[in-house]
Amino acid sequence: MRESSENRWQENRLLASLPERDRSRLIPQLEILTLFAKETVYESAEEMHYVYFPLDCIVVLISSVEAKATVEVGLIGNEGMVGAPILMGAKHSTSQALILAEGKALRLPAAVLKKEAKRSSRMRELILTYANALSAQSAQLAACHRYHTPQARLARLLLMIDDRTETTELRITQELLARLLGTRRATVTEAANQLQEVIQSVRGRIRILDRQGLEAKACSCYAIIAAQQDEIKPPSATY
Ligand SMILES: [Zn+2]
Known part of the structure; x- marks a missing residue:
């Protein structure tokens, strides 16, 4: 299992953008797993014990006001990670994180992420920039569902x-x-x-x-959200 995580991290853009030194500390602690469609990685209000870096699966974040009144608030593939709000102090997931397309992901204990992000300002900056783009995506989707x-x-x-x-x-x-x-x-x-x-x-x-x-x-939201994702540039001189 370890062998696979050692050579598949390249498929996740956030992991690939980390400074080599930071990544080499994370790799031995990453666990590769298959996530199946319709499984959830977090339920709403559940404590986030792990974060997930998708390789070829897709995760959708779903918010609900009642059991049957639900709406997407974010989509995450290999450009990002599930659980980034942990670095902003969040303990519990504010939405359900559902597997939309089956595939592999690398899992890391939340405590390890927090510890490593304390050691590396570049890693912290990269993940917080991604978390910000994801929250901008949620805001755009809220407007989208109201007006389009x-x-x-x-x-x-x-x-x-x-x-x-x-x-x-x-x-x-x-x-x-x-x-x-x-x-x-x-x-x-x-x-x-x-x-x-x-x-x-x-x-x-x-x-x-x-x-x-x-x-x-x-609708115009597609181009706006795609541009927000493109703004996530790896910190300079990382390799
Ligand atoms: Zn829209």
Whole structure:
């Protein structure tokens, strides 16, 4: 197991951006695991004992006001990590962290992250910059769900998922899409129908037929969120 974590950290952009010296202290403490779709890494209000660096899985953060009234508040792939708010003093997760696409992740005890971030200001800076981008993403999504149409939001969400996966077919049910978009399932079906020139949606499998066409149908939030992610630059002279 250790061997795998030693050569797969490159797949996570945050780990790859860490100064070599900091990373070499983390690597022996990282544990590689497979996260399966529909599993949760944290429930809302649960204590965060570990942080997770996705390699090829995708995690979605879901906020709920009632059991059935839910909405996505963040999407995390190999550009980031799950649990970054730990460095801002958070102990408990404010949302549910659900596996959207199965894959591998590297897990690190939260206590190790805190200890190592105290030793390295560059590591702290990198993770806090990411945490800030993730909270900007949540703020953008809040506005998105209030003002944009289901069709434009669905297009935006599919693009965000597509950016974080290598596979050409996204396995996601309309039921889950409805939970993420905070709408009824019928609304998702209708939105998917409106996008049928650019996506193919059949029984829980969505294929993007025309990526540029999908971008044209997405709301402006897609470009804003993508630009926020691009701002996360590794600290200079790290290698
Ligand atoms: Zn939007």
